[in-house]
Amino acid sequence: MPSMTEPKLISGNSNRPLANAIARRMSMHRGMNVGLVDARVERFNDQEIFVEVFENVRGEDMYIVQSTSCPANDNLMELLIMTDALRRSSADRITAVIPYFGYARQDRRAKARTPISAKLVANLLTEAGVGRVLTMDLHAAQIQGFFDIPVDNLYASPIFALDIEHHFKSKLDQVTVVSPDVGGVARARELAQRIGCGLAIVDKRRVKAGEVAEMTVIGDVAGQTCIIVDDICDTAGTLCKAAEVLVEAGANEVHSYITHGVLSGPAVERVTKSVMKSLVITDSIEPTEQVKKAKNIRIVPTAPMFAQAIMNIWSGTSVSSLFDAETLSPIYEGMYSRM
Known part of the structure; x- marks a missing residue:
């Protein structure tokens, strides 16, 4: 059954142009304005990260768009702190949309006395309050098993x-x-x-x-x-x-x-x-x-794919349908016509 609330997007600082592009695509498909939730994600003078959400998100289906790319640690902390802010603001469900999942190359112990950092990141996200992860082309497919929550891994x-x-x-x-x-x-x-x-x-x-x-x-x-x-x-x-x-x-x-x-x-x-x-x-x-x-x-843009995936998650329909080029062709508006 589709949710009664509309999906809401919020973005960190790692890739705001992509977040805006996803919002525009969702606006086109929904026939209504889907903007980013008004918030500030900034740093104090000592580089501590501070997040403040200016809109009511109680009971909402929230999607945080944040790649954990360089600077990986800063962007990861932004994601964790944004998740905590939303959870403490009584958001109903929090999905982390992570187009690039940092630390994915540390998915196993290649030698003695080394960490499995990808598993640590999975634990941090879950403990912070993330209820679902949407990502693309994980470096190692087994990282999905590091989570005890649903993970949707899209393919480019x-x-x-x-x-x-x-x-x-x-x-x-x-x-x-x-x-x-x-x-x-x-x-x-x-x-x-x-x-x-x-x-x-x-x-x-x-x-x-x-x-x-x-x-x-x-x-x-x-x-x-x-x-x-x-x-x-x-x-x-x-x-x-x-x-x-x-x-x-x-x-x-x-x-x-x-x-x-x-x-x-x-x-x-x-x-x-x-x-x-x-x-x-x-x-x-x-x-x-x-x-x-x-x-x-x-x-090449990924916003059409991520926008459709978010809407499919929100409505409870298949995400795996996006693995098919025939499904993506109309989503990409004839950009890659087979003619």
């Missing part, structure tokens, strides 16, 4: 499939999807199946963290348009090196589709100087001005 691959079919429609028979490492094969295979093309793998060996010693291409990429797909691009060193290896193996051109453009340190400079024709990222993390100005970086 349907959006990417629409984008690829639109931009490469004249040469889809020459496209090969590439996983930049063995661990990402399942993600790459799923996208390859969506668009009906081949699959290749770049096998990498590391001497130490952040330093790749050797890369080998598994599969035939000669004469192909290669599309590297991954969930996170941080410093872009591995990504740019993989593009070089593919070109050396005979690829005509290389493009990359990455869900979360962390793009820290020298990443943008590396991408602009690389052999990659384009890097496509989503707006799960608010892009910097440097990213926006980069000539070969393109950003």
Whole structure:
């Protein structure tokens, strides 16, 4: 049964443009204004975070839009404190909409005496009062099991499939999807199946963290348009090196589709100087001005998908329907027409 109250959005400071875009999309679908709840999320002089909600939220179905991207700790604390403020204000249900889930790469103990930080974050969110989590492309799917509350993990691959079919429609028979490492094969295979093309793998060996010693291409990429797909691009060193290896193996051109453009340190400079024709990222993390100005970086919107997912959660209908490109095509208003 649909809730009698309207869904209400509130945003932290990590990605307010995305929150506003989600609100606009929901306004279009609801036929009424869906704005962000009036609140202030600010810092005292000693950098303590303070939250004040200026509207009545008693009994409301609340959705906090907040990526826990850089600065991860500040944005995570904002999310926790906003949750506490809403819980103490008697909100009926609190859903954390976390387009980029920080600390997801710390999902297991890789060696002795190390934390499982993703599990700690899950505990913090639950204890703060979050009743449900909506996120996109978790780095490790098992993180959903770290929570004892419902977790809806959306996928960027349907959006990417629409984008690829639109931009490469004249040469889809020459496209090969590439996983930049063995661990990402399942993600790459799923996208390859969506668009009906081949699959290749770049096998990498590391001497130490952040330093790749050797890369080998598994599969035939000669004469192909290669599309590297991954969930996170941080410093872009591995990504740019993989593009070089593919070109050396005979690829005509290389493009990359990455869900979360962390793009820290020298990443943008590396991408602009690389052999990659384009890097496509989503707006799960608010892009910097440097990213926006980069000539070969393109950003695809996630607001239509998140807006629909929020409305489906609110109305008690299926979120998994958004895993299908056919469902997303009308949501994206013909942006990626199959014609």
